Amino acid sequence: MLGLRAFVLRWSSLALLVAAWELAVVTRVADPQFVPALHDVARALLDLAFEKDLWEGLAVSTMRALVGLALGTAGGVLIGTLMATSARANAFLGPLVATTYSLPKASLVPLFLLWFGVGNTTNILTVFLATLLPVVVGTYQGVKSVPQVLVWSARALGTSPLAIVLRVQIPGALLPILTGVRVALGFSWVLTLSAEMIAAKTGIGKLIFVYGESGAYAYMFAGIGMILAVAYAADRLLVAITARLLHWNDGIAAHREGTA
Amino acid sequence: MQGVKAPLIRIAGVSKHYRSRGSRVTALAQVDLDIARGEFVSIVGPSGCGKSTLLYILGGFLRADEGAIEIRGRGIEGPGIDRGVVFQEYALFPWLTVEQNIAYGLVNAGMERRQRDETVRHYVSLIGLQGFEQRYPRELSGGMRQRVAIARTLACEPDILLLDEPLGALDALTRETMQDELLRLWQGTGKTVLMVTHDVNEAVFLSQRVVVMSKRPGRIVDNFAIDLDRSRPREELMVSDAYNEMRNRVWLAVRREAMAAAA
Numbered sequence: 001m002l003g004l005r006a007f008v009l010r011w012s013s014l015a016l017l018v019a020a021w022e023l024a025v026v027t028r029v030a031d032p033q034f035v036p037a038l039h040d041v042a043r044a045l046l047d048l049a050f051e052k053d054l055w056e057g058l059a060v061s062t063m064r065a066l067v068g069l070a071l072g073t074a075g076g077v078l079i080g081t082l083m084a085t086s087a088r089a090n091a092f093l094g095p096l097v098a099t100t101y102s103l104p105k106a107s108l109v110p111l112f113l114l115w116f117g118v119g120n121t122t123n124i125l126t127v128f129l130a131t132l133l134p135v136v137v138g139t140y141q142g143v144k145s146v147p148q149v150l151v152w153s154a155r156a157l158g159t160s161p162l163a164i165v166l167r168v169q170i171p172g173a174l175l176p177i178l179t180g181v182r183v184a185l186g187f188s189w190v191l192t193l194s195a196e197m198i199a200a201k202t203g204i205g206k207l208i209f210v211y212g213e214s215g216a217y218a219y220m221f222a223g224i225g226m227i228l229a230v231a232y233a234a235d236r237l238l239v240a241i242t243a244r245l246l247h248w249n250d251g252i253a254a255h256r257e258g259t260a
Numbered sequence: 261m262q263g264v265k266a267p268l269i270r271i272a273g274v275s276k277h278y279r280s281r282g283s284r285v286t287a288l289a290q291v292d293l294d295i296a297r298g299e300f301v302s303i304v305g306p307s308g309c310g311k312s313t314l315l316y317i318l319g320g321f322l323r324a325d326e327g328a329i330e331i332r333g334r335g336i337e338g339p340g341i342d343r344g345v346v347f348q349e350y351a352l353f354p355w356l357t358v359e360q361n362i363a364y365g366l367v368n369a370g371m372e373r374r375q376r377d378e379t380v381r382h383y384v385s386l387i388g389l390q391g392f393e394q395r396y397p398r399e400l401s402g403g404m405r406q407r408v409a410i411a412r413t414l415a416c417e418p419d420i421l422l423l424d425e426p427l428g429a430l431d432a433l434t435r436e437t438m439q440d441e442l443l444r445l446w447q448g449t450g451k452t453v454l455m456v457t458h459d460v461n462e463a464v465f466l467s468q469r470v471v472v473m474s475k476r477p478g479r480i481v482d483n484f485a486i487d488l489d490r491s492r493p494r495e496e497l498m499v500s501d502a503y504n505e506m507r508n509r510v511w512l513a514v515r516r517e518a519m520a521a522a523a
Contacts, residue, residue: 147349147351149347149348149349149351150351150353152316152319152321152339152345152347152351153345153347153351154353154364155320155321155338155339156319156320156321156339156340156341156343156344156345156413157341157364157365157368157412157413157416158340158341158365158368158369158416159368168353171353171355172354172355174355247396248354248355248356248396248397248398249354249355249398250354250398
């Protein structure tokens with residue numbers, strides 16, 4: 001019962017947007033030629049639900065986003081750990097990370113298109129690059145913030161310097177790492193769709209692009225709605241996994257509260 | 261027998277310098293200290309006198325810039341399980357349960373499962389934490405955490421215990437209980453203990469020898485042999501003249517250094 005008010009508050013902004021949208025179209029404040037009524041979007045969604053295009057597109061895009069994210073996470077943890085534990089690696093890689101951090105990775109898609117052509121490689125590579133850096137930064141800060149005494153006591157208890165990384169520094173850095181992964185997960189959808197719009201024959205991004213080009217706006221919004229739902233579900237899943245993995249952590253309650 | 265044997269730990273002419281904003285700070289200057297096997301020695305002194313630095317050098321975490329340290333006649337190359345360390349902030353692994361924390365060093369040592377479980381059970385009951393085996397450090401009080409940290413170190417059966425203000429974060433009552441436990445432990449196992457503390461009472465109550473260090477650069481300025489009958493209960497010992505005379509002497513020596521540090 002106590003959660004009811006929070007539940008209403010949480011969903012009311014979304015409900016208001018939906019209501020305002022529908023009202024604007026029905027009252028002709030917005031031109032239905034350019035903004036489809038929501039009930040038309042719903043009808044388009046129902047229509048698409050029986051087409052395999054939508055499901056195949058979603059499956060292909062989700063695969064690209066998650067493979068890119070997985071590679072980006074693996075690479076990010078590796079590079080971030082290296083930078084945090086070796087002054088030499090940090091001096092070498094630091095400037096590269098700092099300068100490429102704010103580069104919009106989508107701007108590289110034409111280049112990858114030239115090198116790798118249309119298809120998965122170009123898409124996944126773009127996602128990989130975009131997800132790499134948030135994980136590098138999260139891992140670097142996380143490993144740096146592991147207390148020195150924790151490393152020392154592990155050493156005194158017979159842990160080899162290499163095992164320290166796996167048994168102390170990465171577990172101790174897990175919250176910042178997973179926070180980085182969460183940022184990267186958001187990027188992975190953005191970049192998957194951007195890359196698909198420029199350089200793909202398949203995927204939900206391509207589908208949205210084609211519908212938009214041909215003026216089928218209700219279908220375009222239906223596609224956007226589907227990918228939003230998938231991205232939202234993936235984010236919730238990651239938050240749930242993070243909470244499960246970090247149940248021992250003092251900071252986890254704040255991490256969970258800070259999310260919708 | 262004692263006089264003939266070489267000391268277990270020999271610290272000779274050890275100095276340690278830090279770089280701080282371009283200038284060189286000497287943390288330890290020419291420290292000499294011998295510790296015999298089975299001895300309980302405490303180091304007291306004003307804050308920042310380098311007493312923890314000395315402990316960390318013995319632990320193998322820091323290197324001395326000058327001088328030599330020998331344990332059983334051999335130099336130190338990094339940390340080792342022959343020296344168990346208990347840190348001021350407990351340094352428990354927050355992602356491991358009480359049981360897993362205590363088992364941590366045993367896993368590293370390659371102890372087989374059954375023996376490991378038995379050893380963990382033994383130490384859990386020694387520190388009176390039965391029923392808390394599956395708890396995580398954040399669910400424990402400061403006193404409980406410290407007991408786990410001590411158990412985790414003892415489980416590896418190190419010959420030497422290096423304690424860095426191990427009871428510093430505890431309230432007065434828990435602290436006395438833990439002191440009693442520490443004393444019982446030392447008496448029961450005959451381990452060699454080097455403890456850093458800022459509490460003169462604690463040092464005199466527990467140690468056979470109390471070493472006083474000066475303000476930075478840290479040197480050893482006093483070395484008190486404490487000869488007390490520790491079979492007597494705490495209430496009796498701490499009100500005895502012998503205890504109080506010793507306590508006052510150490511306290512005055514520490515105070516002199518603290519005043520010099522403030523001047």
